[in-house]
Amino acid sequence: MGKIFRQTVFLFLIAIFLVTGISFAQAPIKGKVVGIADGDTITVLQNNKQYIIRLYGIDTPEKGQDFGTKAKNFTSNLVFKREVKVIQKDVDRYGRIVGIVYVGEICINQEIIKAGLAWVYRQYCKDGFCRDWINLETHARKNQIGLWSHPDPVPPWEYRRGGKASFKTDNKTLKIVANVYHGNRRSNVFHQASCKDFNCKNCTVIFHSREEAIKAGYRPCGRCKP
Numbered sequence: 066m067g068k069i070f071r072q073t074v075f076l077f078l079i080a081i082f083l084v085t086g087i088s089f090a091q092a093p094i095k096g097k098v099v100g101i102a103d104g105d106t107i108t109v110l111q112n113n114k115q116y117i118i119r120l121y122g123i124d125t126p127e128k129g130q131d132f133g134t135k136a137k138n139f140t141s142n143l144v145f146k147r148e149v150k151v152i153q154k155d156v157d158r159y160g161r162i163v164g165i166v167y168v169g170e171i172c173i174n175q176e177i178i179k180a181g182l183a184w185v186y187r188q189y190c191k192d193g194f195c196r197d198w199i200n201l202e203t204h205a206r207k208n209q210i211g212l213w214s215h216p217d218p219v220p221p222w223e224y225r226r227g228g229k230a231s232f233k234t235d236n237k238t239l240k241i242v243a244n245v246y247h248g249n250r251r252s253n254v255f256h257q258a259s260c261k262d263f264n265c266k267n268c269t270v271i272f273h274s275r276e277e278a279i280k281a282g283y284r285p286c287g288r289c290k291p
């Protein structure tokens with residue numbers, strides 16, 4: 066009786082392990098990089114499907130910030146039109162996959178930090194290796210590499226907070242969400258994050274302000290009125 070009980074417990078534990086293991090292990094996305102929105106956001110094409118990937122654990126300067134363009138170009142030089150593997154870590158509130166991106170053995174997230182073009186996004190980087198990433202950031206900072214050549218660079222999350230939508234002081238989430246819009250590349254309509262069409266099939270163009278979207282020839286959605 067005792068033996069059977071032990072065996073049952075053992076099998077039960079194995080079953081739990083398998084079930085949870087399967088649900089945690091997302092298959093990596095493998096495909097070609099077909100778009101670079103900015104230093105930490107890329108588009109990967111796998112089996113004719115586009116995935117917007119937000120690089121896990123880092124935050125690069127926004128377009129309007131110093132080194133925003135440099136960060137974008139750096140990422141582009143590393144991955145654009147190349148085959149990458151994306152280890153999925155999370156899905157963010159915009160429906161983007163948050164992941165670690167590899168070209169061969171090279172970890173792109175890490176390369177961007179080394180080049181002094183990103184902050185380690187401490188709020189979201191919670192793995193053991195984030196410690197190493199912070200060390201790389203500190204090294205870049207000490208050697209005044211990239212954006213660390215500035216005496217007092219503004220972290221992108223602070224920059225976003227002080228952006229055009231900062232009147233929405235009652236809700237932190239709204240403030241951040243208000244700074245991202247998705248454009249539908251077919252219809253040239255853009256949506257805000259609260260819209261049900263925000264993550265539509267062709268809504269793969271990212272804008273960080275209304276002005277940017279309008280300048281690019283997009284018009285506001287009639288439903289969500291961004």
Ligand SMILES: [Zn+2]
Nearest residue numbers: 256260286289
């Ligand atoms: Zn909309």
